[in-house]
């Protein structure tokens with residue numbers, strides 16, 4: 012593969028990116044051709060579908076290259092300068108660079124870059140706060156148990172030993188995340204969980220209501236942050252409320268970290284300036300490798316750095332290297348422009364959808380998320396998601412407040428602009444995409460189930476409508492190619 016590519020053009024016309032990708036694929040194919048084939052097929056899939064999944068993006072080929080090497084072989088439990096393994100000098104340097112870059116990017120006192128994911132970052136933060144604030148032998152209590160087999164009664168015992176600490180987080184149906192106290196998540200076992208919700212009519216957070224609830228619950232941790240809320244939040248105000256009841260203020264900015272990094276979300280809307288602890292993923296708007304991170308005030312650092320042994324094992328040094336690269340990329344003017352454009356694009360998309368008669372939750376957006384109510388069109392989120400995917404658009408269904416179809420079928424669709432903006436799209440494309448989506452949503456109908464009632468999963472779509480939508484999507488994607496340096500047609504001939 013590589014030899015053929017090298018021989019295909021004069022030396023000065025070869026692309027480093029194509030050489031690296033081809034060499035990498037050839038190395039994988041040597042051991043497992045089917046895996047190499049799936050990697051290539053994934054690239055083809057990503058190139059031929061418009062990615063509107065709000066939590067996904069395209070990380071740079073440089074960050075990807077940093078992940079694919081021998082750093083994966085190194086154990087480095089502990090933290091920089093304090094490892095439980097020998098030979099960590101280079102890994103220490105890499106982790107230090109990632110931490111320094113993160114601190115500069117978010118202007119924060121401490122950064123912990125080891126969490127493997129956003130969910131891990133939240134667990135690290137929860138245990139750091141419990142360890143710091145709760146003077147009971149919680150860890151000893153947990154340590155006696157087989158973690159994979161703790162009964163409900165034992166969890167009750169553990170929670171009681173910790174003084175039944177409370178967590179107040181946003182409800183799942185209002186846009187909160189599973190890790191914010193959903194009953195099947197470990198967060199609901201560690202804490203006595205309380206939820207706040209958005210107003211059902213407006214879809215907006217009600218600050219007065221939240222203030223009242225905070226005073227009633229008086230939680231140990233007041234957790235703010237979301238996976239599906241299209242508005243900014245006033246963290247300065249919430250900090251004041253948290254202080255009144257002595258709560259630790261934790262913000263999970265997994266979704267919008269990149270918009271904060273790029274200065275597109277700032278002032279009272281920048282959680283890093285107000286919260287005690289901030290957790291995030293690194294692969295959503297931040298556009299880095301799949302992973303997590305905790306940022307915190309200096310007084311929490313000692314506890315946060317104990318992510319291992321609290322909940323983590325060895326860090327992933329290859330991913331840490333990619334984080335260092337992604338944070339450096341985000342510390343540029345080019346990235347600032349990107350972050351602002353993500354929001355502008357989401358606003359163009361939302362406005363065009365509203366204009367075409369689609370119900371947009373809260374009437375628009377202030378971040379990268381656009382939430383649609385498709386129940387008003389007689390569809391479930393699941394039907395809309397499947398039908399649009401058939402037409403070349405990848406996006407996901409989402410619950411809405413008080414969702415009558417529940418979390419599997421749902422009433423909503425969540426759209427986001429991080430990926431399309433990375434590809435370089437702007438207002439004209441957003442308007443075209445809105446037109447394609449609105450046209451399709453208004454034409455799709457629920458198919459009847461066996462009893463003749465409207466199905467929640469099956470739908471009817473006109474074949475010529477579908478063909479036309481695919482054609483329009485491909486016209487856009489032809490102009491904005493993912494990783495244009497990679498010649499897929501050349502590589503395809505080897506599989």
Ligand SMILES: *Cc1c(COP(=O)(O)O)cnc(C)c1O
Pocket residue numbers: 066127128129130131187188190236237238263264265266292302303
């Ligand atoms: C995505 C997300 C997470 C989880 O991130 P993973 O990397 O999938 O574990 C946590 N919190 C919020 C708010 C998220 O949106």
